Amino acid sequence: MTAVDKTQNDVGTARHVAEREIVLAHGGGGQLTDQLLLETVMPRLSNPALDALDDGALLDPTGQDRVVMTTDGYVVQPWRFPGGNIGQIAVCGTVNDLAVSGATPMGISLAIIAAEGLKKKDLEAVLDSVAAASKRAGVPVVTGDTKVVGRDQADDIYLTTAGVGRRSPKVKLGIEHVRPGDVLLVNGPIGEHGLAVMLAREMPEVTSVLRSDVAPLNHLIAACMAELGDDLVFMRDATRGGLAGVAADLAAQSGYHVTLDEEAIPVRPEAQHAADMLGLDPLEVANEGKVVMVVREAAAEKALSVVRGFEDAELGGEAAVIGRVGDAADGVCELHTVIGGRRVIQKPYGEELPRIC
Amino acid sequence: MCLAVPAKIVAVKDEACATADLHGNQIDVSTVMTPDAGVGDWVLIHAGFAIQQLDQQTAMETWAVLNDLEPPPTQQAGPPT
Amino acid sequence: MNDLRSTTQRALDRLKRAADTLGRDVKLMEVCGTHTMSAFRSGLHALIPDNVKLISGPGCPVCVTAQGDIDQMIAISGEPDVVLCTYGDMMRVPGKHGSLEAMRCKGARIEVIYSTLEAVQLAQRQPNSRVVLAAVGFETTTPPTAAAIDAAAKLGLKNFSVLASHKLVVPAMTALLDSVGDDTTGIEGFLCPGHVSVIIGSDAYQPLIDTYRMPCVIGGFEPMLMADGMASLVEQVVAGEAKLENLYPEAVTPGGNPVAQELIDRIFEPDEVRWRGVGPIPGSGLAIRDEYAAYDARKVFALDDMPDREPNGCICGQVIAGLANPDGCSLFGTVCTPVRPIGPCMVSGEGTCQAWFKYQRPAIAARGRVAKEVVTA
Incomplete structure (x- = not known):
C-alpha cells in the first residue's frame, strides 16, 4: 500500500474533511468556527452565560455590578509582524472583548506556551509588548502561567488569556x-x-x-x-x-x-x-x-x-x-x-x- | 480569470527582477516577460510576474474618453496614476 | 453621486440605449473569472438592462480543471517526500478522496504559493524533498509556470517538477460554439478576458470573427469598463456587425507579449486536454515538451490518467459551458454551499456558483432554495 492509498483510505469517501477533522478554517472565526461551536461545543457545555455566545460572558446577572468574563487563545503566525506582535494582540484582544460587552476591564491573566529554543530576547520582546499594551489600556496582567513544549510541538510562542470586567447594571447593550x-x-x-x-x-x-x-x-x-x-x-x-x-x-x-x-x-x-x-x-x-x-x-x-x-x-x-x-x-x-x-x-x-x- | 494589478517599478535589482510599488506595498517581481521595463515604468503584476508593460499614454487617453475625469486611485487593473 | 458612479452610469446609459434599440433579449458571455467577480462584487447585474444577459463562460481555471487532474494533484501530494506547491485557489477543490486541505490535515506537505518561483526556491533549499508545482490556469498563468521550469532547468534541479493543467482560451471558446452551436447557447457576443489578451494579443480572437461572426470586445475589469464593453457588443449586434474591439489598449496589443509567448512555446506544446463537464478538446491545452520531460510530474511520478467522474447531480460542466445557471442545479444552495462545496464552481472564489451564492442570496432565498445557514444566533 502506498502512502497515497493509505491516506485515501483514511479519508475514505468523505467529501468534506471539515466534518471529520479539525481544519485550519475551523479556527478562522468564520462559518466553520460557528459550525464547530454549534455542533460540537454547545451541546456539551450549554449554560445560560455561554449560550449568549457573546465575546464576554455575563456572570451573576443579578449582582450589584455584573461580572463579565472572556478568554482567548493567540497563535498568530508570524508572532512578530509590522505594527506589533502576539503580546499586544493578546492584551488588546482580551480588553476589547470585555469593552464591547459593556464592561470595564479589571484585570487579565496571561499563559505563555513557549516552544523549546525560543530566543530569550524574543520572549522579552513579547513581554515588553504585553507591558506596553497593558499600560496603554490601563488594565494589569494579574496572574499567569508558563509552559514549555518540545520544539516541534509548537511554533515559537502561543499565548492564552482570560479577562474579567465589571459592568454596570444600567448598561443596556445587546x-x-x-x-x-x-x-x-x-x-x-x-x-x-x-x-x-x-x-x-x-x-x-x-x-x-x-x-x-x-x-x-x-x-x-x-x-x-x-x-x-x-x-x-x-x-x-x-x-x-x-x-x-x-x-x-x-x-x-x-x-x-x-x-x-x-x-x-x-x-x-x-x-x-x-x-x-x-x-x-x-x-x-x-x-x-x-x-x-x-x-x-x-x-x-x-x-x-x-x-x-x-x-x-x-x-x-x-x-x-x-x-x-x-x-x-x-x-x-x-x-x-x-x-x-x-x-x-x-x-x-x-x-x-x-x-x- | 487572472488577477493582475498595475504597479510602478521603483528599482531594478537585476536583469530578471525588479521592485514594484503598489501604493505603499513594495514587491519583488520577475521581469523576464517585460525586459524593457525600467524604473518609473508601469507594469501589470500577476502572481509575482510583470506580464506587460503598460502604455501610459494610451491608458490616460482611454480613461480620459471614459471619464473626462481623473482615474480613481484605488481600483484594480486601473491605469497608472 | 460619486465620480465612479457617474462614469459607470454613462457607460450603462450607452448600454441601455443600444439594448433599447435592439428591442429584444441578447445573451453575452464573459470568459474570465475576474470579470465574474467584478460583476458580482460591484452588483453590476442589477444595473444592466433587463434584456441584456451576461453569463459566465469557462473562465475560472479552478472550475474547468478536470476531476481527474484534481485527483492527480491530490494523489501526488500523498507521495513520500513530496512538497506540493499550489495557488491558494486550489486548496479546497474536492477530489474523489478529499481535497488538498484534507491531505494537509493528514500530514501531506502542501505549500500555498503566490509566485511559482517560490516553489523553485523551496526545491533549492530542500534537496531531500521532491517539490511539485501543481499549476492550473490560462495563458496569463502559463508563463510563470514556464519560467519556473526554465529556472529549474538552468539550476539543474533534480527535485522539482510540475503537474501542469494549463488551458488555452480561444480553442475553448470555439469548442463552445462548435459543440453546442450558437443556436443552443444563444451567445451573441464575447467579452474577452483582459489579462489573457495581454499575453495572446487581440489578433488571437480573429478566428471567432472570421469563422463564427461573433462580436468580440476585450474589456478591462472595472464595472464601468465591463459596461462599456457590453455596450460595444450590443451595438455590434444592433448593426449586424462582428468585429474585434479592444477597450483595454493600455495593456493589450494586437500581437500580445512576444516574450511571454516565446517562453510558453519553448517549454510547452499544444495538446488535447480535458475540460470539466466538456471533456477532451483538441489543441485546447498545453503539455510540457519532451525536452523538459524531467520536469513533468506526470512522467516523473509515472502517473496514469485518472477518470473524470463528476459528483452525482453536479452540473458544473453545464454551468461552465453557459448552458445552465447555478439555480438549475438540484444541489445548489442546499447540498452544495461554500462551506460544503460539491462542485468546483462552488469552491472557487470566482466560480459562478459561489458568486451566485455569496452575492445573490436574497433572490435565491425568495425562491425558497437557500440552505439553512449556520449562524451564532
Whole structure:
C-alpha cells in the first residue's frame, strides 16, 4: 500500500474533511468556527452565560455590578509582524472583548506556551509588548502561567488569556436592543491587521507601509458609553471575519436587514491595493483595533463626533457611519456598492488564502 | 480569470527582477516577460510576474474618453496614476 | 453621486440605449473569472438592462480543471517526500478522496504559493524533498509556470517538477460554439478576458470573427469598463456587425507579449486536454515538451490518467459551458454551499456558483432554495 492509498483510505469517501477533522478554517472565526461551536461545543457545555455566545460572558446577572468574563487563545503566525506582535494582540484582544460587552476591564491573566529554543530576547520582546499594551489600556496582567513544549510541538510562542470586567447594571447593550433605523459606525480604516499579517506570513519579501491596527479600545468605548448612554445599543470588535463577519452576524442575529454603504467604509489605498494583489476583500480581513457600534439614528452625529474627537486620534480620527439597520425582517446583510449596485455580504468561510485567479 | 494589478517599478535589482510599488506595498517581481521595463515604468503584476508593460499614454487617453475625469486611485487593473 | 458612479452610469446609459434599440433579449458571455467577480462584487447585474444577459463562460481555471487532474494533484501530494506547491485557489477543490486541505490535515506537505518561483526556491533549499508545482490556469498563468521550469532547468534541479493543467482560451471558446452551436447557447457576443489578451494579443480572437461572426470586445475589469464593453457588443449586434474591439489598449496589443509567448512555446506544446463537464478538446491545452520531460510530474511520478467522474447531480460542466445557471442545479444552495462545496464552481472564489451564492442570496432565498445557514444566533 502506498502512502497515497493509505491516506485515501483514511479519508475514505468523505467529501468534506471539515466534518471529520479539525481544519485550519475551523479556527478562522468564520462559518466553520460557528459550525464547530454549534455542533460540537454547545451541546456539551450549554449554560445560560455561554449560550449568549457573546465575546464576554455575563456572570451573576443579578449582582450589584455584573461580572463579565472572556478568554482567548493567540497563535498568530508570524508572532512578530509590522505594527506589533502576539503580546499586544493578546492584551488588546482580551480588553476589547470585555469593552464591547459593556464592561470595564479589571484585570487579565496571561499563559505563555513557549516552544523549546525560543530566543530569550524574543520572549522579552513579547513581554515588553504585553507591558506596553497593558499600560496603554490601563488594565494589569494579574496572574499567569508558563509552559514549555518540545520544539516541534509548537511554533515559537502561543499565548492564552482570560479577562474579567465589571459592568454596570444600567448598561443596556445587546443584540436584542437593535432596531430598524439604527446606524452602524466603525472607528477607522479596515483590513490593515489581517493584510499586514498575511503579507508577513505569505510574502515576507514584500515591504509594505501597512501596519497592524492593534490597539486597546476600552477608553474609546468608555467615552462613547458615557456620552451616548442608551443610544449606543450594540458593539462588536471586527476581528477575524472582518467587517463582513460582524455585519453578517448583526443581520442574522437581530433578524433585520442590514445595509452597508461601500463608499462610506474607510479603506486606505495601501490596504485596498494589497488586498487586490492577494485577491482578498478588505471587508473580510481581520482587524485588531476596530469596533462596529450600532447607535440610534438620532445619536449618529453625536456618536461620530465623540469617536472622531477622542483624545487618541489614532483610534477614532477616521471614524465613519457605514450603514444602517433596515425594516425588512430577512436577516440579510447587503452592500450598496460604489457604482450603485447591490450585493449580499456573508460571513467568510474561515481561512483566508491568497488567490491569483 | 487572472488577477493582475498595475504597479510602478521603483528599482531594478537585476536583469530578471525588479521592485514594484503598489501604493505603499513594495514587491519583488520577475521581469523576464517585460525586459524593457525600467524604473518609473508601469507594469501589470500577476502572481509575482510583470506580464506587460503598460502604455501610459494610451491608458490616460482611454480613461480620459471614459471619464473626462481623473482615474480613481484605488481600483484594480486601473491605469497608472 | 460619486465620480465612479457617474462614469459607470454613462457607460450603462450607452448600454441601455443600444439594448433599447435592439428591442429584444441578447445573451453575452464573459470568459474570465475576474470579470465574474467584478460583476458580482460591484452588483453590476442589477444595473444592466433587463434584456441584456451576461453569463459566465469557462473562465475560472479552478472550475474547468478536470476531476481527474484534481485527483492527480491530490494523489501526488500523498507521495513520500513530496512538497506540493499550489495557488491558494486550489486548496479546497474536492477530489474523489478529499481535497488538498484534507491531505494537509493528514500530514501531506502542501505549500500555498503566490509566485511559482517560490516553489523553485523551496526545491533549492530542500534537496531531500521532491517539490511539485501543481499549476492550473490560462495563458496569463502559463508563463510563470514556464519560467519556473526554465529556472529549474538552468539550476539543474533534480527535485522539482510540475503537474501542469494549463488551458488555452480561444480553442475553448470555439469548442463552445462548435459543440453546442450558437443556436443552443444563444451567445451573441464575447467579452474577452483582459489579462489573457495581454499575453495572446487581440489578433488571437480573429478566428471567432472570421469563422463564427461573433462580436468580440476585450474589456478591462472595472464595472464601468465591463459596461462599456457590453455596450460595444450590443451595438455590434444592433448593426449586424462582428468585429474585434479592444477597450483595454493600455495593456493589450494586437500581437500580445512576444516574450511571454516565446517562453510558453519553448517549454510547452499544444495538446488535447480535458475540460470539466466538456471533456477532451483538441489543441485546447498545453503539455510540457519532451525536452523538459524531467520536469513533468506526470512522467516523473509515472502517473496514469485518472477518470473524470463528476459528483452525482453536479452540473458544473453545464454551468461552465453557459448552458445552465447555478439555480438549475438540484444541489445548489442546499447540498452544495461554500462551506460544503460539491462542485468546483462552488469552491472557487470566482466560480459562478459561489458568486451566485455569496452575492445573490436574497433572490435565491425568495425562491425558497437557500440552505439553512449556520449562524451564532
